[in-house]
Every structure is written in structure tokens, then in C-alpha cells.
Amino acid sequence: MTVSETKFVELNPSDAVVPSSVVGDAIIRVENLHKYYEMGETRVHALRGVSLRIRAGEFIAVMGASGSGKSTLMNIIGCLDQQTSGEYFLEGTDVAKLDKHSLAGIRNRKLGFVFQGFNLISRTTALENVALPTLYTKMDRPERVRRASEALALVGLGDRQDHYPSQMSGGQQQRVAIARALVNGPSILIADEPTGNLDSRTSVEIMDVLQNLNRQGLTIVMVTHEPDIAQFTKRVVVFRDGKIRRDEPVADRWDANVVLKTLPVLED
Ligand SMILES: Nc1ncnc2c1ncn2[C@@H]1O[C@H](COP(=O)(O)OP(=O)(O)OP(=O)(O)O)[C@@H](O)[C@H]1O
Numbered sequence: 255m256t257v258s259e260t261k262f263v264e265l266n267p268s269d270a271v272v273p274s275s276v277v278g279d280a281i282i283r284v285e286n287l288h289k290y291y292e293m294g295e296t297r298v299h300a301l302r303g304v305s306l307r308i309r310a311g312e313f314i315a316v317m318g319a320s321g322s323g324k325s326t327l328m329n330i331i332g333c334l335d336q337q338t339s340g341e342y343f344l345e346g347t348d349v350a351k352l353d354k355h356s357l358a359g360i361r362n363r364k365l366g367f368v369f370q371g372f373n374l375i376s377r378t379t380a381l382e383n384v385a386l387p388t389l390y391t392k393m394d395r396p397e398r399v400r401r402a403s404e405a406l407a408l409v410g411l412g413d414r415q416d417h418y419p420s421q422m423s424g425g426q427q428q429r430v431a432i433a434r435a436l437v438n439g440p441s442i443l444i445a446d447e448p449t450g451n452l453d454s455r456t457s458v459e460i461m462d463v464l465q466n467l468n469r470q471g472l473t474i475v476m477v478t479h480e481p482d483i484a485q486f487t488k489r490v491v492v493f494r495d496g497k498i499r500r501d502e503p504v505a506d507r508w509d510a511n512v513v514l515k516t517l518p519v520l521e522d
């Protein structure tokens with residue numbers, strides 16, 4: 255599925271009237287989420303009533319100060335943790351009602367994760383790293399290899415399959431991590447500061463990869479601290495003190511492919 259700009263304009267969250275058909279399209283819907291972390295005597299109120307709808311094909315930057323609740327929300331959306339109260343529907347399913355087994359299944363099939371640290375296994379090749387999540391599926395070996403190699407090609411690393419992480423640049427390692435997140439064909443990519451460890455050109459290269467994937471229909475929710483990185487997305491959601499304080503479409507969105515042409519090339 256491809257997502258046209260027209261559709262995005264139509265989905266502008268600040269539109270006064272959102273057609274009900276569009277609301278029904280939300281693949282992620284959270285309503286009045288609260289999250290408390292219990293730490294002995296103290297209780298941290300990390301999310302204080304967060305409501306958010308994310309439709310297929312969106313590309314969202316989640317921003318806000320350190321400790322404002324961004325990762326807490328990502329972990330809940332990613333089914334890695336659960337809210338204390340409020341509701342979370344993923345493609346219409348009430349996630350809180352799922353048992354552990356179904357949750358693990360959803361996490362593995364529908365969601366892909368990318369973090370600031372690439373978390374690659376250093377003693378295995380790019381291909382084996384990418385194939386890892388397929389081990390929890392019923393695919394046979396040839397299918398795993400085919401999928402992993404396709405995912406590497408998608409992020410522009412078709413020629414680096416046999417490289418070990420130590421033989422790749424930071425940007426290439428992050429692309430391997432993105433390929434690993436994609437290998438089971440998720441509909442949503444959750445990225446928590448994916449460019450946090452990268453220099454500025456390499457960060458734009460990663461945004462180029464993410465923009466391409468988004469053009470092909472992948473929904474992306476990405477935490478970033480950098481306004482220059484958010485400028486490549488379609489919508490910015492800003493957190494403060496556990497609440498969403500701003501939620502706006504990105505005006506004058508940047509195209510990473512164009513920006514890259516203006517940046518000096520570094521040694522790779
Ligand atoms: N596992 C945990 N146990 C206890 N408190 C936690 C835990 N995880 C997060 N917190 C607290 O919850 C609040 C929100 O944390 P969160 O990690 O969501 O922030 P963040 O917006 O992702 O920050 P950063 O930009 O630094 O990554 C913070 O006050 C944090 O200290």
C-alpha cells in the first residue's frame with residue numbers, strides 16, 4: 255500500500271471535523287493512558303492521561319524533554335510494557351486483554367523495534383543478525399535467508415550480508431538493525447532515538463531509509479530529541495510532564511534524499 259500526500263492532508267490531526275471512516279483507520283489508538291512506576295516507597299507518574307491516534311502510513315516524531323514519558327509510551331505501544339490505566343487498541347485489539355503468548359506473537363509479527371544502541375550480535379554476520387527474529391516463526395531456513403536478504407536490500411545493504419558488525423560503520427549497523435526490525439514484515443516500526451548515536455550526515459541517511467520505507471506504506475513512530483530530524487517526519491507529537499502538549503503536522507517537510515545532496519560525504 256502506498257500513502258499519498260493527499261491522504262495525509264486529509265488526515266491532518268488539527269482538522270476540526272475528522273470523518274468517522276478516518277477515525278476507524280487508526281491502527282494505534284490509546285485513550286487516557288496513565289502509567290505509574292512503583293519504586294519501593296515512591297511512585298512515578300510517567301504518563302498522565304495520554305490519548306493518541308495513529309493511522310496507517312503516518313510518520314510521527316515523538317519529542318519532549320528527558321523524562322517526559324516518550325519511551326514509556328513507546329514501550330506500551332510496542333507491547334513491551336502495559337499501562338496502569340486507560341486503553342490501548344492495536345488494529346482494533348484491546349492489548350490489555352491479551353495473554354502473554356498472543357502478546358509475544360503480536361510483538362513479533364506486527365511490530366518492529368529500533369533503538370539508539372544497535373544491539374547487534376557481534377559474532378554473527380549482518381544476514382544472521384537480520385534473520386534472528388524469524389527464528390520465532392515457522393519459516394524454514396531458505397525462507398529465513400530470503401527474507402533477511404530482502405530486508406537488507408531494502409535498507410541498501412544487499413552487498414554487506416556477510417559483514418560482521420565490527421566491519422560496518424555506525425550508520426550501516428543501524429541499517430542492519432532496521433532490516434532486523436523489518437524481517438517479519440511488521441506494519442509498524444517503533445524507533446526510540448534511532449539517530450541518537452550517529453553523526454549528522456549518517457542521521458540523514460537513516461532518515462532517507464525511513465522515508466523510503468514510509469513511502470512504501472510502513473507506519474513509523476520515532477522518538478527524537480532533534481528538531482532537524484523531526485523535520486523529515488509528517489507529524490510531531492510533543493510531550494511534557496507525561497502529557498501530550500502539542501500535536502501538529504510538519505510544515506515544509508524535508509526530503510532526506512534532497513538534503514543528502516547538500517551534505518559533504520564522509521568516509522564510510
Ligand atoms: N522502569 C522504570 N522504573 C521507574 N521509573 C521509570 C522507569 N522508566 C522510566 N521511569 C520514569 O518515568 C518517567 C518517564 O521516563 P521515560 O523513560 O518515558 O522518559 P523519556 O521521555 O523517554 O526520556 P529520555 O528522553 O531521557 O529518554 C521518568 O521520570 C523516569 O524516571
Ligand SMILES: [Mg+2]
Nearest residue numbers: 324325326446
Ligand atoms: Mg527515552
